[in-house]
Amino acid sequence: MCYFQVIFVFLPPINFIMDIIAIKQRFGIVGHSPALDRAIHVAVQVASTDLSVLITGESGVGKENFAKIIHENSRCKHGNYIAVNCGAIPEGTIDSELFGHEKGAFTNATEMRKGYFEVADGGTIFLDEVGDLPAATQIRLLRVLESGEFMRVGASKPLKTQVRVVAATNADMSLKISNGKFREDLFYRLNTVPIHIPALRERKEDIPLLFLKFATDFAEKYRFPQIQLTPDATEILKNYYWPGNVRQLKHMVENISVVESSRTITTDILEKYISPENAQRNLPALIAAPGADKTEHFERELIYKFLYDLKREVTDLKILVNNMLDQDPHHLNHPIEHRKMTLPSSDPLSSFHIIDNPTFEADRVEPASQENAIVLDDDYSLVNTEKELIKKALDKNNFNRKKAAAELGISERTLYRKIKEYDL
Numbered sequence: 001m002c003y004f005q006v007i008f009v010f011l012p013p014i015n016f017i018m019d020i021i022a023i024k025q026r027f028g029i030v031g032h033s034p035a036l037d038r039a040i041h042v043a044v045q046v047a048s049t050d051l052s053v054l055i056t057g058e059s060g061v062g063k064e065n066f067a068k069i070i071h072e073n074s075r076c077k078h079g080n081y082i083a084v085n086c087g088a089i090p091e092g093t094i095d096s097e098l099f100g101h102e103k104g105a106f107t108n109a110t111e112m113r114k115g116y117f118e119v120a121d122g123g124t125i126f127l128d129e130v131g132d133l134p135a136a137t138q139i140r141l142l143r144v145l146e147s148g149e150f151m152r153v154g155a156s157k158p159l160k161t162q163v164r165v166v167a168a169t170n171a172d173m174s175l176k177i178s179n180g181k182f183r184e185d186l187f188y189r190l191n192t193v194p195i196h197i198p199a200l201r202e203r204k205e206d207i208p209l210l211f212l213k214f215a216t217d218f219a220e221k222y223r224f225p226q227i228q229l230t231p232d233a234t235e236i237l238k239n240y241y242w243p244g245n246v247r248q249l250k251h252m253v254e255n256i257s258v259v260e261s262s263r264t265i266t267t268d269i270l271e272k273y274i275s276p277e278n279a280q281r282n283l284p285a286l287i288a289a290p291g292a293d294k295t296e297h298f299e300r301e302l303i304y305k306f307l308y309d310l311k312r313e314v315t316d317l318k319i320l321v322n323n324m325l326d327q328d329p330h331h332l333n334h335p336i337e338h339r340k341m342t343l344p345s346s347d348p349l350s351s352f353h354i355i356d357n358p359t360f361e362a363d364r365v366e367p368a369s370q371e372n373a374i375v376l377d378d379d380y381s382l383v384n385t386e387k388e389l390i391k392k393a394l395d396k397n398n399f400n401r402k403k404a405a406a407e408l409g410i411s412e413r414t415l416y417r418k419i420k421e422y423d424l
Contacts, residue, residue, distance in 0.1 A: 012201055017046060026072075027065050030213045031206030035198040039066065046193045047073035052145060053264040054130075054190045055327065056170040057193075057197030060245035064126060064197060072123040076164045079123025082116050087129035089264070090416045094137055096153050105154025117150055117161050124164040130190065131171040131411055141165075142186045147391045165190070200242040207238050210246060214253035225263045227256055240274055387422045396422065 020037050046053055047070045052298060056062045064083060071081045089097050096105075102117030116125055122359065127133075133141065139168055144150050145165060149158045167190045176182040200207065211229060219226035229237065244247055252273050256346070390408065397403040405415040418424075 020126045023069060026290075027069060028061070030210050031203055032209075033198060033203035033206055035196075036203060036206070039195050039197055040342065042193065042195050043069045046070065046195075048075070050164065051192045052190050053166045053193045053195060054187075055166065055195045057168075057170060057198065058243075058245055060247035061197040062246055063170075063197055064128065067166040067168065068195065069127040069318045070166055071126075071164070074124065076123050080120045080123050081126070082120045083126040083128060085128045088412055089134035089136045091413060092420075094134065095243050098137065099140060099150045099152055101153035102155045104379065109154070112152075115150075115152065115220060117144060117163055117362055118159065120163045120363060121161045121374070122163070124166060125164065125166040129169060129171075130167040131169040131173060131176055132411060133182075135183075138255060140182045142183065145186075145189045156243060175333060198243040201240075202277075204238045207242075207249070208234055210249055211253060214250050214256060218254050218257040222258060224257060227253075227260070227263050229264050229270075230261055230264065230266050232267045233265050236270055236274065238265055336382070385424070386418070390418055390422065391424060394419075 020040055023040050024031075030109075043053075045067045053067075053070060055066050057063050067083070068081070071077060073237070081184050084098070084171065095101075096109075096113065096115065098115050100113050100116055100118055101109050103112050105249060126237060127141075140150060144161065144163075148162060150161060151158050173182060173187055173191075177184050177187060195331075200210075208229070215227050218224070219229070231385055237249075256269070262269065296410060336403045390404070394401075395402040397407065401412055401415055408417075409413065
């Protein structure tokens, strides 16, 4: 008697596979990761509807490609497609950029101007870094999503628009909501259909394919022979953390293609562009505490820098004061308002207290307490320190706000606010 074993293999429908391949070819998407294919499939399926979409993923994963997929496969494909980087527009002008303004609405408003929502009527608007929108703009956006109505800045008559909204962010939206930085009702309105784009390190099998694609493109662009990786160099690429994701890989391949004379890229060559310590593990980095946004993290770093600089100056000051006391222990015995700040030696920011004392203590500071006692001038301000750091960063980068913000570790919007606040 013969027994036949029947094995059922469940495969995705052939139409689904063909659609994914066609989309990848059309929009230049490279990779076979299941998570990537799933994101493309959801984008195609939701394109024919009017639902709002929120695309999440780290910076550099290619979120705008998915916004274009949605637009090109929607009923709005013959309308305008407008991409807006919400984080790059100053807070004072973002309402005007998005919704337009009337003549005379504010200083320098010499004529009426249409906003992006009015220009994109019948099309698609892509709001990148939507988590950076200010609170007032979030209210306006919520009204557009719920009723299709908006008003230009300085106007009293509402206007109608039929626009498809696709938003994207690389921020932790749940954290922003809990901190009161983003409206919860707006989040749920935008997040009707979520699409998550995996980071490059989460699809390591696609890294050699992407390298080959970029190497081919740049060889044709610059008319150079194509670069190739050795097996060892390929493994280094696959094990690298890629904080900048696909964008970082693309720029690195272009750099190597132009600079290196050898067309065979070995580990020695690759280590010039990727630190060998980072090829096998993640870099340790300063992480903001739970509940803290980027601005709070930046301000905490400023306090650290201030305290460590201050510690050196206080050490010199204590030596000077003790030398003066050795010469004349009574000449400092007069009332002087001062503050004594006690700092724990283990963590200068974990806790500290300020003690007001109206009289100057002329007694020598004992060595055991010298390490923890700091005398501060009342005019010594953290604000001045922050202002100087921002000024130095702007001077160093020829007042290029984007480069200065990157060096300081804050967003352009935060830097713009600080520039206005300190009149820089």
